[in-house]
Amino acid sequence: MSKATSFDIAYYAGVSQSTVSRALRNSPLVSDRTKEKVQRIAEQLNYKVDKNASNLSTQQSGNLALLLFQDPTADESQINPFFISMISSIIRASNNKGYDLLVSFQVLTDDWHADYEDTRKADGIILLGYGDYTDYRDKLLHLEDQGTHYVRWGAARENQAGLSIGTDNYSGGAAVAEHLLAMDRKRFIFVGNISKGSPEFADRYSGFKNTIEGSGTDCKISQLDAVSSEEAGDKAAKALLSFDESFDAIFCASDIIAIGVMKRLRNSGVNIPKDVSIVGFDNIPIAEYLRPPLTTVQQNTLKAGEILVETLIANINSDAPEKPTLLAPKLIVRESCGTAREQSSED
Incomplete structure (x- = not known):
């Protein structure tokens, strides 16, 4: 036997x-x-x-794994430029800590983690992106059950598994609202999904909406769903052009969405920012080169990479923090918002 x-x-x-x-x-x-x-x-x-x-x-490999949930083999797949700068930061931080970084693009299959967990190619895993958030959340529970060392980039939610590091999306949305209110804007559109499947977008919308509603001004807020893609932004802008009511400010949940919105509006004869102010989120490299340059909210990818790596190493050594880490965003003002004087002269 x-x-x-x-x-x-x-x-x-x-x-x-x-x-x-x-x-x-x-x-x-x-x-x-x-x-x-x-x-x-x-x-x-x-x-x-x-x-x-x-x-x-029990021996450590000296490797960390970075799993990015995007499928580069899909016909319409494009890596979010925001993640490119994040990956660079994580690579730099890993090397500074004496670790090699294994980077892998993943689709959210049942065994997406197995290559690293079972073969011990890496001592811990950093997760970026998620695609289907509900499915992703369930997979995190499996990692917890297996005792896998990991950290993830994204919004924190109650009773959600794992250590998270992310941007304070609520305060980012609030900063956008405060800026647009100071520009005398009155009729606001938020473009981005706010369902449970998009927690980051939902937090940005909450900060934006609550700040406007708490301002005491006579304003109107509408919302259109859009995933983070240029095509979704284009579709949303096309819908906006058929609106019966006018609008003078658009807050896009990501810069990628804003690119699609701006192209469609500009090609339809809408003057940005004279007719409408537009703000994005992420501050991807191309944002400052758009026509006009895009006002946006910057996420601190350099600091994020450092904290993701430091937290993962602490997790490996059983010394990780118990609470999620939130990084402060920064509003980057460019020409896509115009000025208060310019807008008020049209009223």
């Missing part, structure tokens, strides 16, 4: 092999009930721990 393995125990216990390994090491990441079940089955199978393999599994 062949010698029992940890995979045999996993089969009979109904858990993963990684959970078996942690249970046999008395890891705090595994519940007492599961530990007892695994230990009982191990005894029944006369399983003996391979100490050489156990020692090997």
